[in-house]
Amino acid sequence: MTRTEILNELKKVFAPYTTNKELLSKINDDTDLIRDLKINSANLVDIIIDAENKYNIEIDFDAADKMINVGSCIDVIREKLEQKNVEYR
Amino acid sequence: MNKKMLSTGNDIVSLNAINKTRTNQPGFYSKILSDTEKALYKELLPAGIAFENFVWLLWSIKESAYKYLQRNTPGLVFSPTRFVVQRIEPPFGYATTNIESSETEGTGFGNRPVLKSVITFGSDTLYSKSFIYRELIVSVVNSNEDFENTSWGIKFISSSDPEYQSTAVRIFLVARLNKLLKLDGVTISKSPHGFPLILSHDEHIEIPVSLSHHDQWVAYSFQLA
Numbered sequence: 001m002t003r004t005e006i007l008n009e010l011k012k013v014f015a016p017y018t019t020n021k022e023l024l025s026k027i028n029d030d031t032d033l034i035r036d037l038k039i040n041s042a043n044l045v046d047i048i049i050d051a052e053n054k055y056n057i058e059i060d061f062d063a064a065d066k067m068i069n070v071g072s073c074i075d076v077i078r079e080k081l082e083q084k085n086v087e088y089r
Numbered sequence: 090m091n092k093k094m095l096s097t098g099n100d101i102v103s104l105n106a107i108n109k110t111r112t113n114q115p116g117f118y119s120k121i122l123s124d125t126e127k128a129l130y131k132e133l134l135p136a137g138i139a140f141e142n143f144v145w146l147l148w149s150i151k152e153s154a155y156k157y158l159q160r161n162t163p164g165l166v167f168s169p170t171r172f173v174v175q176r177i178e179p180p181f182g183y184a185t186t187n188i189e190s191s192e193t194e195g196t197g198f199g200n201r202p203v204l205k206s207v208i209t210f211g212s213d214t215l216y217s218k219s220f221i222y223r224e225l226i227v228s229v230v231n232s233n234e235d236f237e238n239t240s241w242g243i244k245f246i247s248s249s250d251p252e253y254q255s256t257a258v259r260i261f262l263v264a265r266l267n268k269l270l271k272l273d274g275v276t277i278s279k280s281p282h283g284f285p286l287i288l289s290h291d292e293h294i295e296i297p298v299s300l301s302h303h304d305q306w307v308a309y310s311f312q313l314a
Contacts, residue, residue, distance in 0.1 A: 019250060040303055042107070042148070045120050049117060061120075061170050061171075065168045066166075
């Protein structure tokens with residue numbers, strides 16, 4: 001999956017947890033989940049689990065710690081998808 | 090970390106806004122609690138506290154501890170499992186009740202029915218006091234067990250819109266600062282690292298403060314020397 005494909009899917013993951021739909025449509029790598037999208041920190045675990053379910057990946061503690069902005073979320077998902085593909089080969 | 094450096098950290102969880110079913114799933118709570126922390130639930134069973142509320146209690150303690158440390162360690166990342174709740178102690182004969190008022194404030198916790206806990210993060214040891222009501226959980230963290238100079242407030246607001254939450258908690262805090270410290274021209278700013286700063290006529294006042302909001306509840310804490 002390309003970064004753009006993951007970005008478009010991530011918008012759907014974030015959607016239930018932000019009221020700022022206008023900003024959501026314009027997110028980029030630097031968009032901070034809490035500061036910019038105003039996602040409550042209590043929903044961060046929901047986002048990790050929703051991403052795990054969407055991509056059928058497991059996001060460990062170290063990876064979850066990095067998911068602060070959109071760019072780092074994409075990095076983590078790409079890395080986990082690549083690991084999964086290596087395991088399947 | 091310099092223990093003499095004042096800080097404070099608080100967090101509020103609206104129990105009407107949590108997903109109870111999801112919270113009870115191991116895939117969810119295992120991202121917040123370690124195995125040793127899961128075992129602490131037995132301390133809360135006599136008080137009739139539901140498991141999902143136990144999970145969110147520990148979340149609020151950990152997030153408060155993170156906010157406490159983050160003020161003096163700006164690059165710190167919130168990693169729930171690295172903040173370890175070592176001990177948790179409900180008050181004797183504890184039973185969950187409804188919150189007594191839509192707005193409540195205090196300094197210290199006196200004889201109030203609070204749960205006490207001890208949290209570690211690496212070599213740091215912190216202490217917390219938490220209220221659990223049917224509607225919400227709120228925690229406040231300090232670096233010692235003395236909360237006599239810790240002021241706090243909890244308020245129900247009319248909207249869960251993030252902009253409204255942010256404005257409402259600041260108005261709530263400023264009113265308390267005006268009342269308690271006779272400060273005027275008070276505004277609340279944000280440091281480049283995201284924690285709130287108290288200004289009086291645009292001059293930084295060295296009182297550490299923490300703000301939190303969830304759903305239609307907001308809370309603050311601040312720590313005086």
